[in-house]
Amino acid sequence: MRSSVPAVLSAPAVSSTPAVSSTQAVAFVSPAPAVSAPAHIAMIGAPMVSHVLPSLEIIRELVARGHRVTYANTDHVADLIAPTGAEFVRCTSTLPVVDNDWPQDPIAAASLFLDDAIAVLPQLRAAYDDDPADLYLYDVAAYAARALAEAQGRDLVQLSPTYVGWEGAQEEIGAQLAALPGADAYRARFADWLAGCGAVTTDVDEFSGRPRRALAMIPRAMQPCADRVDAAKVTFVGPCLGSRAEQGGWTRPAGAEKVLLVSLGSAFTRQPEFYRQCVAAFGDLPGWHVVLQIGRYTDPAELGDRIPANIEVRSWVPQLAVLEQADAFVTHAGMGGSSEGLYTGVPMIAVPQGAEQFANADRLVELGVARRLDTADATARSLRRALTELTTDPRVAARSAALRAEARAAGGARRAADLIEERLG
Structure with missing residues (x-):
């Protein structure tokens, strides 16, 4: 969650290099x-959690290739990291990940990430x-990582679980955010x-929004202005999912003609009225589990x-295992779920x-694979x-199949590991 806040405030802008259209599926066969x-x-x-999950398969792949991989993060996500085989380096964070009490104001939210960098x-x-x-390697929200690498004179690669910058983003987005109350004070504190x-890069926009090298772990189809992303600096490797066997499996019940998954992720789940509407909408729906x-x-x-017999209520499920067998998905449209x-x-x-x-x-919706309903409009009928x-x-169905093929053709964790090893060379 809040994955776009740090990068958006400085609105990363990079030079334009022609790239493959998001409507084309170009197969990548990992050598x-x-x-x-x-x-x-x-x-x-x-x-x-939404920032940790996307990169875990890359870490697992690097460990399998014989590299010593250390992973610095907090105890909040230690159990997710452990199965990769990476050595855990414990840190404490000032971010409100336990209670998910994030401010709505974008400047206040961005300030939390700066405070965290100063502490970490x-x-x-x-x-x-x-x-x-x-x-x-570092997450888009981990500012302290770039400061550390630059102070040590080491190379670094950003692993982005969300959008990356494009040419013109500064003018299109950054200027609007820079006009918000408190933005000047935030930028001044960041510059100080x-x-x-110890960082070599002292320009706030350059440091926070323009990585030297980035691997985008999202489908290219989800990237705004994808044709204006610098392909020399950013590679879309697509979702890096793996089997996630450590999360357990899920079996489609016998007799279930179709399966629907309803999930608002891990952070935005205080929505009992929405869940009641889902029970009313889909309970006893013929053929659906x-x-x-x-x-x-x-x-x-x-x-x-009364919970209808065709509804399986869980506090948590292995989402990917369910989706691999599902026919539809009600989602909050976080980047991970999307x-x-x-x-x-x-x-x-x-x-x-x-x-x-x-x-x-x-x-x-633009891609032709979804309908949008805002929470207030998400009634049982709608x-x-x-x-x-x-x-x-x-x-x-046709668009979903085409985009599935495109996402899988990007190469995923194996391609990401290949590109990381090229930097080592």
Whole structure:
């Protein structure tokens, strides 16, 4: 969640290089991994689950290739990182990831990430000054990682779980944000930190919004202005999902003709009224089995006195395992959920809750694979109508299949690992 806040404030702008149209599926066949001497690769993450999950398969692949991989993050996500085989480097964060109490004001939200960088950098220096990595990987929200790598004179590659910058973004987005109350003070504080933290790059926009090299772990179809992204600096490797076997499996019930997954992710789940509307919309719907994930903030008792037999209520499910067997997906349109929906070719009802999800929902509609319903409009009647329209339209099925093929053709974790090893060379 909040994945777009840090980069958007400085509105990363990069030079334009022609790239493949998002309507084309260009197959990437990963060659045999290049022979590369084992190296120390450090991943500096952010403690939001939605930022950790997209890169885990890349980390697992690098470990499998014999590299020593360390992963700096907080205990909040340690259990997610452990199965990759990376060495966990414990840090503490000031971000509100436990209670998800994020401010709505974009300047206040951006300030949280700057505060976190200021707090985390000394911890990274203590862990890595005597044990520097040969190459640093870092999350888009982990400002301290770039400061550390530059201070040590080491190369670094950003792993982006969300949009990347494009030529003209500064003029189109950054100027609007720069006019918000508090923006000048925020930028001045950021510049003061850069001047004293050891970073070589001291321009705020350059440091926070223009990575030297980035791997975008999203379908290129989801990227705004994709034809204006600098292909010399950014490579779309697509979703890096793997099997996620450690999360457990899910089996389609016998007799279920079709499966619907309803999930608002991990952060925006305090929505008992929305879940009640889903129960009313899809309960006893002939032929449909519904997996309703309600998160840890909603009590199942809030859903009503009777839960129809075709609805499976869970606080959490292995989402990818369900989507691989699903016929439709009600999602908050976070980038992770949107990417997984495209990767599995599942039509979506997008009910955005915050941050970049509204833009994601609109993009999914533009791609021809979704209907958007804002929360206030997500009644039982509108939800059922949207499901019927999506799952009976052959054009939706055709677009979903085409975008599924495109997302899988990007190369995923193996291609990402190949590109990372090229930097080591």
